[in-house]
Amino acid sequence: MTATPTIPVGTAVSVKVPATTANLGPGFDTLGLALSLYDELEVSVRAEPGVHVTVIGVGEGEVPTDESNLVARSIAYVFEKAGVPMPGLEMVARNAIPHSRGLGSSGAAIVSGIMAARGLLDGIVEFDAVTLLELATDLEGHPDNVAPALFGGLTIAWVAEDGPKHKKLIAHRGVSAVVFVPEAAMSTALARSLQPASVPHEDAIFNVSRSALLVAALVQSPELLLAATEDRLHQSYRASAMRETDDLIRMLRSHGLAAVVSGAGPSVLVLGSDPSQRLRAAELVEQNSASTWQALMLAVDFKGATVMVHPVEVSD
Numbered sequence: 001m002t003a004t005p006t007i008p009v010g011t012a013v014s015v016k017v018p019a020t021t022a023n024l025g026p027g028f029d030t031l032g033l034a035l036s037l038y039d040e041l042e043v044s045v046r047a048e049p050g051v052h053v054t055v056i057g058v059g060e061g062e063v064p065t066d067e068s069n070l071v072a073r074s075i076a077y078v079f080e081k082a083g084v085p086m087p088g089l090e091m092v093a094r095n096a097i098p099h100s101r102g103l104g105s106s107g108a109a110i111v112s113g114i115m116a117a118r119g120l121l122d123g124i125v126e127f128d129a130v131t132l133l134e135l136a137t138d139l140e141g142h143p144d145n146v147a148p149a150l151f152g153g154l155t156i157a158w159v160a161e162d163g164p165k166h167k168k169l170i171a172h173r174g175v176s177a178v179v180f181v182p183e184a185a186m187s188t189a190l191a192r193s194l195q196p197a198s199v200p201h202e203d204a205i206f207n208v209s210r211s212a213l214l215v216a217a218l219v220q221s222p223e224l225l226l227a228a229t230e231d232r233l234h235q236s237y238r239a240s241a242m243r244e245t246d247d248l249i250r251m252l253r254s255h256g257l258a259a260v261v262s263g264a265g266p267s268v269l270v271l272g273s274d275p276s277q278r279l280r281a282a283e284l285v286e287q288n289s290a291s292t293w294q295a296l297m298l299a300v301d302f303k304g305a306t307v308m309v310h311p312v313e314v315s316d
């Protein structure tokens with residue numbers, strides 16, 4: 001009979017996960033980009049059962065601090081799948097990714113939990129990239145945020161018969177990003193409820209052409225970004241729920257800037273073919289919008305999620 005593996009009290013892991021922006025205009029549920037804004041997590045094994053989370057920064061006083069916390073639920077999911085009992089956990093989450101603004105906070109929380117569990121199960125269970133993406137997609141429901149959060153860079157994600165897959169690409173070094181974050185939140189679940197069950201064939205063709213072009217624009221020809229970021233699959237259906245976002249995108253695009261809804265919104269992403277376009281976008285927003293938008297000038301993160309394991313030190 002084999003003994004059930006246990007993880008020693010005091011074992012600790014540190015995790016860092018980037019924000020992500022999904023869709024990028026036409027690549028609905030498919031394209032994603034990792035950005036240089038991070039949630040950090042420390043998890044240590046404690047003697048008492050259960051979970052306690054200290055949240056610092058975004059979500060402090062708002063998200064649960066017990067087993068129902070999304071990060072804790074994601075850790076528990078991996079332990080359950082691995083068939084290993086989850087030990088008691090003490091966690092500290094330092095969060096910078098805004099919630100429900102279209103910057104992949106739920107995907108980052110899920111990936112944080114999965115990477116923490118991976119670290120805690122080091123030497124007991126091996127996780128390859130395919131398994132990590134499967135676990136994260138099970139929890140998030142679609143792979144376009146969790147793929148870049150896990151692997152960094154620009155990712156194409158798709159769901160095959162045997163599960164989610166991804167291809168990581170390196171974005172052209174001229175590509176820059178600025179995200180305009182509004183004060184008001186909007187949940188992804190609400191945005192998804194506004195999608196129709198089917199779309200006209202010509203709109204599907206429109207998006208196939210633009211998303212193919214977008215991959216070329218992001219990897220090789222950033223000067224094509226404006227044409228390549230047109231969309232007919234999601235933004236117009238959701239516009240009624242985020243009027244100011246729609247207005248800002250129209251204004252920026254009329255000035256030749258590749259503005260799109262970031263993720264499910266309501267933030268606006270502008271992809272620039274050179275860094276000066278970010279400053280131009282920020283000036284235009286300042287001059288033309290009555291609302292308050294926080295401008296985040298971000299680089300592409302090429303690394304994705306990381307985990308460090310701090311084993312228990314055994315004294316003589």
Ligand SMILES: Nc1ncnc2c1ncn2[C@@H]1O[C@H](COP(=O)(O)OP(=O)(O)OP(=O)(O)O)[C@@H](O)[C@H]1O
Pocket residue numbers: 020022039059063064069070071093095098099100101102103104105106107108109145186187188189262263264265
């Ligand atoms: N670090 C976190 N810890 C705990 N819960 C979190 C964390 N980050 C996000 N969440 C949960 O996820 C919710 C936000 O998820 P939602 O899918 O609506 O938006 P998003 O992931 O920020 O945006 P998008 O999917 O459009 O990029 C929060 O309200 C909170 O319940």
Ligand SMILES: N[C@@H](CCO)C(=O)O
Pocket residue numbers: 022023028029030142144145188191192234263264
């Ligand atoms: N593709 C997703 C991204 C947000 O999770 C959507 O637009 O609903």
